Amino acid sequence: MENKGKKEGFSSSLGVFFATLSGAIGLGNIWKFPYVTGANGGAAFILIYFIFVLLLGIPLMLSEFYIGRSTKRNPFGSIGAIEESNYHNFKFNFLNKIRKSGIFKLIGWLGVTTAAFIMFYYSAVAGWVYEYLFKAIKGDFSPLKNLTGEEAVKFTSDTFNNSVNGTYTPMIWQLVVLIVVSIVLVAGVKNGIEKVTKVLMPLFLLLILLCDIRSLTLSKAGEGLSFLFTPDFSKVTAGTLLTALGLAFFKLALAMGILIVYSNYYKKDTNLMGNSVKVAISDTVISLMAGVAIFPVVFEFGISPSSGPSLLFKSIPLAFAQLPFGNGLLAIFFLLTAIAATTAMISLVEAPVRMFMEEFNMSRIKSVGITSTIIFIIGAITVHPKSIFGAVLIGNKNFFDLFGFLTDNVMMPFAALLTAIFIGYFIKKDSFKQELTNYGQLNKNVKYLPYLRVCLRYIIPILITVIFLNSIGVFN
Template sequence: MSNLNPNTKRETFSSGLAVFFATLGSAVGLGNIWKFPYLVGINGGGAFILVYLICVALVGMPVAISEFYIGRRARTNPIQAFEKLKASSFWKIIGYLGVLTSLFVMLFYSSVAGWVYLYTFKAIKGDFTNIASLPIKEAGIFVSNEFNIAVNGTLSPMLWQLIVIAIVSIIIFAGVKKGIEKVTKTLMPVLLVLIILCAIRALTLEGAKEGINFLFSMDFSAITPSVILSALGLAFFKLSIGMGTMMTYASYFTDDNNMPVTSARVALSDTGISMLAGLAIFPVVFTFGLEPGSGRGLLFNTIPLVFSKIPFGNVLLAAFFFLASIAATTAMTSMFAVPVSVLTESLNMKKGKAVLLTGGVIIFIGILTVHPSSLLGNITILSLNFFDLFDYISSNIFMPIGGLLIAIFVGYFVAKDDLINELSNQGKLNMAIYLKLFRLILRYVTPILLIIIFLNSVGLLKL
């Protein structure tokens, strides 16, 4: 049963600032804390950042603005949106893909978020304070064992995944203004302050210069076709697009929100937070002679070891993982909102039941599949365990296809005047030249680049 009553009052964000923090909270995730700075460092430093920003302009922002258009214009969930826009029923596939993608991502992302929550709790308790007194080898064994327990434990990883889902469920149940808006307006500034403090402390260390060089050296010789493809994919995935989140949040935008400017602010702020994370991490890495390419292992295996050897290290360690938990929570909240909006608006389900059903599905499947100690944790499909399989399908198949369909729909099946009127707030914003350029890129550049991203992601294109 549809819930398309035009007289139904739909909740909206209270201001442009609330919109900015909510959409930024959706874009900022655990990838900002490690993956982005690491890719910058190994792919040409500042040169990679320049390429990345170009890719954001050509792929990330056009798709984000397109999602904003669909969401605010329709004022409903990603599936019903195309019915409201009087589009062919075929285009509902975008909404279904968005729901599936957000669910698939949450299945494994909530597990990783649980590890971060656990490490925040352990740091606050002082579980890592004894590391400073241990010899390096014994300290390394200690933190390695702690991580193995966090990941491979029989009950602990499942319990912390449940806690993550419970907290996100409470935020969603509280609503747009009292839940999503209040949390993101509070936590995003806290995240920014914490990451700045960690960066300032890291820049006082001996390895600060080497860490800065790792991030910002302009090595254009490192920019190869494969690096450009990496920047393209990162620009697309980092902005949380192609999975219904931006479309869902945009359905709560105010009528006077400048959507093109919002997309630009989110893209630049997301990049800035990622670089601050790099400034907080890599000076520490080089000071203590750690391996900058150790990926996820650095975050959980070596960061406790490193901070234990710095004055007030346990405080900074707790702050670091609390920062990471904020990023995980705000990103999870935006994904969780997608299936809940569909259940409440398409099936007229009460919000409480929709939240419980969504959370229940994630927990049930997660407990059965994504943990090494899960009942199905050791089963592999195409040489991938379920954790990696959910990641691969959502990131390499669903998201690029969803983004491509969004670009084609808005670029070719939305009337030019309707698009420009909506994005210019019925002509109140003077940006005619920009919107014409945006539509040109959306029609002729973005789809080609998204096809390249998809072919590269599934291994059909190797440059």
């Protein structure tokens, strides 16, 4: 177990990769990216998405890697730990005053706060997934095999509503999620996060592959694959570009403190550029594999493709239950979904855990206990419909929606904008180059520096501004 006086690290490059990938993988890979891809032009959308990943995702990932590995500090204290020699000394003194004002410390503060806000509602959703896994194992979806039409739809809708709107059950499952995550985090970085993600990520891939193989044997597999992959540039509109841009930003665990924390644990010889590219590509491939598992089944039974909770908790049980051995397949599917939710939660919780350990000199076990307790209490009394504040509306939003709105539309874009400006303008080029090349050990990475500088200084501020304006409805 890691104590407050010792900083652990990942023991291998494979551990680095799986842990970082686990921060990017989440429910969005299953219930959002595949549908959005199919609905917006298939392969055409994937191409556009990758362009935005290159322009925005990878440069921001590397910026957070720089902050985390160079300082070995939690997001909250990382900016203040950067040595003075790494900064530009501007001729215009007001720029030096801006940097010294402490505004860029908001990068870490917003990251930790964003992680906390997301956990308040994400832990509840993860609880729904755990409950559905339990139901699938028990065979609670077996009646669907004998139901058709409106009866089947009503069964899945009632099941979901009962799970979400229960008085105590949603909170119990939320607590179960946090207990599982806490057990992993108490074990530390090497013996907890790394060991668990090195097991769960390959298992996750194996389970998706099993579901893919089964889906590809269905008679409507061609329709599902066509929906997902056929390039259709006629569907590419301004809205498609905005959707691809938003996904490139939100899908890679940017601006949540996760990447700063995990890069704390990177060794000096970790190839930051190589790791960022591998994570970005793997995250996309996994999303598409999830689509291959889902949409042939959905089309097989004439269910309209959808996204979000409706896809995961209604359409998928409805479709999978009709297959031979459907209960077993449904259990496998919700197991892989539970893995995605769990690894995402591990990454999110670690950000404030590390902050408590370093800023308040706490042991890991105490930090994990305090963090998980705060998440559970605030989440339990706000995000569930029948909780104390579940019916409270602020600006026509309940707390579940409000937490999501603040993180997605305000906090994350602002933190990302500050990060791009900070690394692009205020950090010396040579300082960034040293981390990118592992102090001269990976000189092949020098060739990427001009591209990264252009993106951070000019392209990303524009793209983040577009994301923000789109989020507040300017382009609607």
